[in-house]
Amino acid sequence: MKKTISIILSLIVMLSLTVTGCAAENGAEKETGKEDLSIVLQIDNPTMQVNGEKKAIDQNGTAPVIVNGRTLVPIRAIIENMGGTVGWNGETGEVTLNYGDDEIRLVIDSKAAYLNNEANELDTAPAIINERTMLPVRFIAESFKFGVAWDGASELITITKGKSDTGEEPSGKKSAVIYFSCTNNTRTLAKTIAAVTDSDILEIVPSIPYTSADLNYNSDCRANKEQNDDSARPEIEAQFELDGYDTIYLGYPIWWGTMPKIINTFLEAYDLSGKTVMPFCTSGSSGISTSVNAIREYLPGVKDGMRGTTATTEAEIKTWIENSK
DSSP, X not given: OHHHHHHXXXXXXXXXXXXXXXXXHHHHHHHHXXXXXXXXXXXXXXXXXXXXXXXXXXXXXXXXXXETTEEEEEHHHHHHHHTOEEEEETTTTEEEEEETTEEEEEETTOOEEEETTEEEEOXXXXXXXXXXXXXXXXXXXXXXXXXXXXXXXXXXXXXXXXXXXXXXXXXXXXXXXXXXXXXXXXXXXXXHHXXXXXXXXXXXXXXSOOOTGGGOTTSSOHHHHHHTOTTOOOOBSOOOOOTTOXXXXXXXXXXXXBOOHHHHHHHHHSOOTTSXXXXXXXXXXXXXXXXXXXXXXXXXXXXXXXXXXXXXXXXXXXXXXXXXX
């Protein structure tokens, strides 16, 4: 009888230890879920870093891409690492994302997005690329109160956990570098400015791309015809959503001593009143002042510009920005 009681007591002690251990383990998991989170991705790179740990985004080698100036990412791996869930309806093409009490619903190839049933319009629609659902990362992350940073020089996207526990909202981006480039010179400078200013970067893409022959100034080329025609307005391929930006860094090469006519197209397509607009250019010899005066016909308060090159340094960019204040 004593032996039986002893066995029962031993079982009770073991069960108590097991329950206590499980409770401690679950508590630790819950606490871990509250830790800050960092997810780092790179354009065209099929791996990501989650709190410093390198992981494959998926088994198919899917990587983030840029479409119409916006970053699309394979969303399942990111949401699940955030601690959320992803639902997919193959018949309707609808994606449902849940994180905490928030829900986002999107449809492939549609710019309509619903955050907790409130309608929003995206500037780039979700897409299926290489059999993977690719979604716009900034709208999703910021809707779930995560911060998003873009490093244009290295094309890195960093997603960090927001401060929702304290009721604070992430600050988000307030500036954008918008540029037109045919020979990559202005593109290179734009990426450096985006890195220095921690800005989003958007490219003005012509509906009809410029060829080498179009830029042959010693002939009756397309660029010459446009620059000599005051009414020329080359069409732009993509549309941008600029309402969320306070500062626009506007870049272009100098053509015939001034800005290309496609910049006129951009300035006439968007209302930039109330924003700080800071022009910059690349040029072999001409300065930027003539083009800045042309921009002032649209925006009288535009800042003085900067003429740069692919070798312009971060220090020179910071000096320009400081002197423009």
